[in-house]
Amino acid sequence: MYRSHVLVCGGTGCTSSGSQKIRERLEEEIKRNGLENEVGVVKTGCFGLCALGPIMIVYPEGSFYAMVKEEDIPEIVSEHLLKGRVVKRLLYDETVKSNDEILPLQETQFYKKQHRVALRNCGVINPENIEEYIGTRGYEALGTVLTSKKPEEVIQIILDSGLRGRGGAGFPTGLKWKFAAANHADQKYVCCNADEGDPGAFMDRSVLEGDPHVVLEAMAIAGYAIGASQGYIYVRAEYPIAVERLNIAIDQAREYGLLGKNIFDSGFDFDIELRLGAGAFVCGEETALMTSIEGNRGEPRPRPPFPALKGLFQKPTILNNVETLANIPQIILNGADWFASMGTEKSKGTKVFALGGKVKNTGLVEIPMGTTLREIVEEIGGGIPNGKKFKAAQTGGPSGGCIPAEHFDVPIDYDNLIAIGSMMGSGGLIVMDEDTCMVDIAKFFLEFTVDESCGKCTPCRIGTRRMLEILEKITNGQGTMEDLDKLEDLAAHLKSNSLCALGQTAPNPVLSTLRYFKDEYIAHIVDKKCPAGVCKALLSYKIDADKCKGCTLCARTCPNDAISGSVREPHVINQDKCVKCGACMEKCRFGAIYKE
Amino acid sequence: MKSLEELKAIRERNQGKVGVRSENETQTRVVVGMATCGIASGARPVLTALSDAVQKESLAEKISVTPTGCIGLCQYEPIVEVIEPGKEKVTYIKMDPEKAMEVFERHLKQGQAVAKYTLAAQQL
Numbered sequence: 128m129y130r131s132h133v134l135v136c137g138g139t140g141c142t143s144s145g146s147q148k149i150r151e152r153l154e155e156e157i158k159r160n161g162l163e164n165e166v167g168v169v170k171t172g173c174f175g176l177c178a179l180g181p182i183m184i185v186y187p188e189g190s191f192y193a194m195v196k197e198e199d200i201p202e203i204v205s206e207h208l209l210k211g212r213v214v215k216r217l218l219y220d221e222t223v224k225s226n227d228e229i230l231p232l233q234e235t236q237f238y239k240k241q242h243r244v245a246l247r248n249c250g251v252i253n254p255e256n257i258e259e260y261i262g263t264r265g266y267e268a269l270g271t272v273l274t275s276k277k278p279e280e281v282i283q284i285i286l287d288s289g290l291r292g293r294g295g296a297g298f299p300t301g302l303k304w305k306f307a308a309a310n311h312a313d314q315k316y317v318c319c320n321a322d323e324g325d326p327g328a329f330m331d332r333s334v335l336e337g338d339p340h341v342v343l344e345a346m347a348i349a350g351y352a353i354g355a356s357q358g359y360i361y362v363r364a365e366y367p368i369a370v371e372r373l374n375i376a377i378d379q380a381r382e383y384g385l386l387g388k389n390i391f392d393s394g395f396d397f398d399i400e401l402r403l404g405a406g407a408f409v410c411g412e413e414t415a416l417m418t419s420i421e422g423n424r425g426e427p428r429p430r431p432p433f434p435a436l437k438g439l440f441q442k443p444t445i446l447n448n449v450e451t452l453a454n455i456p457q458i459i460l461n462g463a464d465w466f467a468s469m470g471t472e473k474s475k476g477t478k479v480f481a482l483g484g485k486v487k488n489t490g491l492v493e494i495p496m497g498t499t500l501r502e503i504v505e506e507i508g509g510g511i512p513n514g515k516k517f518k519a520a521q522t523g524g525p526s527g528g529c530i531p532a533e534h535f536d537v538p539i540d541y542d543n544l545i546a547i548g549s550m551m552g553s554g555g556l557i558v559m560d561e562d563t564c565m566v567d568i569a570k571f572f573l574e575f576t577v578d579e580s581c582g583k584c585t586p587c588r589i590g591t592r593r594m595l596e597i598l599e600k601i602t603n604g605q606g607t608m609e610d611l612d613k614l615e616d617l618a619a620h621l622k623s624n625s626l627c628a629l630g631q632t633a634p635n636p637v638l639s640t641l642r643y644f645k646d647e648y649i650a651h652i653v654d655k656k657c658p659a660g661v662c663k664a665l666l667s668y669k670i671d672a673d674k675c676k677g678c679t680l681c682a683r684t685c686p687n688d689a690i691s692g693s694v695r696e697p698h699v700i701n702q703d704k705c706v707k708c709g710a711c712m713e714k715c716r717f718g719a720i721y722k723e
Numbered sequence: 724m725k726s727l728e729e730l731k732a733i734r735e736r737n738q739g740k741v742g743v744r745s746e747n748e749t750q751t752r753v754v755v756g757m758a759t760c761g762i763a764s765g766a767r768p769v770l771t772a773l774s775d776a777v778q779k780e781s782l783a784e785k786i787s788v789t790p791t792g793c794i795g796l797c798q799y800e801p802i803v804e805v806i807e808p809g810k811e812k813v814t815y816i817k818m819d820p821e822k823a824m825e826v827f828e829r830h831l832k833q834g835q836a837v838a839k840y841t842l843a844a845q846q847l
């Protein structure tokens with residue numbers, strides 16, 4: 128038995144920052160110091176504080192080493208692991224108090240308000256070792272359900288818990304299972320949506336990489352509840368580590384008899400296969416996903432009939448998001464009341480958010496529903512860097528909207544967010560400051576939607592493109608006030624006529640930025656200016672003649688020869704030739720160049 | 724695996740190990756001096772004996788066993804300090820694996836400090 132466990136994050140974020148090399152060096156140094164029988168190195172999933180990766184935690188002390196470099200390893204091993212002297216200068220600085228005492232990780236600003244339910248095992252267990260999952264009560268829920276509960280009882284527990292789909296729509300999970308259970312067929316299916324297409328979202332990825340078994344166990348429980356014997360996990364191919372860990376987990380589960388025939392001697396069979404996506408955002412949509420698994424091009428189907436009646440291969444099917452599934456085993460083990468005791472009246476439990484953008488502590492956070500945006504951004508997120516002011520937070524990715532400062536104290540839950548013009552979405556939360564142009568943001572999301580539209584239905588195929596063209600006109604300084612009316616018309620048309628939620632929600636970023644930041648649109652159209660200083664076509668780079676020393680550095684740097692002037696005379700930028708690359712402003716040592 | 728009992732056995736085998744990876748204020752901290760003087764006088768077997776015992780009996784969530792640097796009483800090493808929340812620290816001196824096991828059984832599990840091994844007893 129090891130007296131010390133060193134946990135090194137092996138999630139995609141830290142791996143791309145070199146955590147693999149760090150783990151190898153750690154093992155080398157431990158061996159060199161003769162500690163290989165005392166200290167164990169464990170590769171885990173995501174701890175959540177991605178901004179400070181690569182991350183390493185030494186237990187049982189709980190010392191949180193952040194931004195670890197390979198050259199720090201020999202010191203950490205000889206000082207901390209061998210001699211018990213924590214290397215304070217390499218710790219996450221917020222854990223070192225002013226009197227030099229160490230603050231437990233749970234007390235830091237980032238973790239204090241978090242409540243890790245879906246992420247319970249991420250960063251704690253080795254995801255490639257099924258026994259560690261079992262050591263934290265893994266598969267106990269499945270065993271309990273198969274040996275002592277009827278399928279209807281399981282569905283009732285999930286209904287009572289109030290769990291709603293975490294993929295974005297928030298449909299009650301228990302109800303979805305109930306519908307599928309009620310339909311009779313010779314075969315039914317349980318599908319897991321691991322496509323996670325929203326840009327900037329990585330909640331599901333972290334669960335798949337850090338705790339793959341929780342998804343397998345939950346799918347088996349769902350299969351028992353609705354009467355299905357086959358499951359499919361549709362995972363995007365852009366998540367190679369998740370695919371690898373899922374494959375290992377499925378093999379191990381089969382080896383231990385937790386997947387396959389006659390699980391726990393109950394007569395219940397259930398097996399799971401993976402299906403890899405191929406880069407289409409629309410395949411995260413329920414019916415397009417199933418169409419893709421069937422071997423066709425991913426295109427949605429009209430509903431009704433709903434998948435609970437005719438889904439995959441025309442059989443009753445349920446599709447649940449990874450995070451939704453990650454909650455299931457604990458609801459079974461701890462009871463529906465436990466889950467319902469967290470969150471708000473209509474949105475129970477916790478939600479995982481991928482916090483990104485202009486905020487100090489970017490990473491993965493899990494908070495009880497009802498936590499306010501202010502708490503997430505200022506407390507957990509550590510506030511906006513560089514002294515900038517909060518402008519808006521975007522939730523729901525390309526289907527969502529932005530939340531301006533006036534709603535900073537809104538308790539986050541499904542219904543509150545819809546009321547203010549946004550939506551929960553899958554959990555991407557992008558923080559924006561005064562340097563973000565809201566028109567540009569709307570354009571960015573629409574560019575994404577246009578690219579990803581499958582083309583099957585006319586409103587989306589043509590409507591998104593027409594909306595994008597208008598936004599491009601506006602950001603190029605050629606917009607008119609009539610364009611704003613056209614945008615709203617098109618938006619209404621798309622919302623009510625598109626075949627699937629991709630088209631129906633594509634107008635949301637535009638509608639919500641128009642609602643809260645109309646003045647920015649008007650500035651672009653009437654004044655031909657971008658207040659945030661982002662839209663290049665509306666910016667001019669100018670030289671302040673009082674500050675310019677005539678050193679000619681800018682003129683020599685300009686790729687288009689747009690700057691003219693003699694030595695020691697103030698220089699001038701020719702606006703017709705300027706391509707607004709900003710290289711001159713970067714080079715000027717006298718701060719004489721500005722944009723307006 | 725065919726039964727809940729088999730699952731339970733695997734869980735118990737691994738609970739101790741995974742339990743080490745948690746940290747909370749209600750834990751009893753057992754701190755073993757591991758500076759040069761500590762290691763030279765045999766602190767490492769004391770540390771591993773205590774750590775193994777805690778894990779084998781699945782007590783890792785209640786008791787954490789950690790090494791520390793120089794405590795300052797070099798002539799009394801190996802030193803083991805037991806810090807229970809809300810109670811005064813108990814310092815055991817000149818420990819070896821056998822004495823550590825006695826302290827584990829009587830103090831950590833049954834709550835009764837082993838007075839004869841403490842620093843206070845020495846000074847009397």
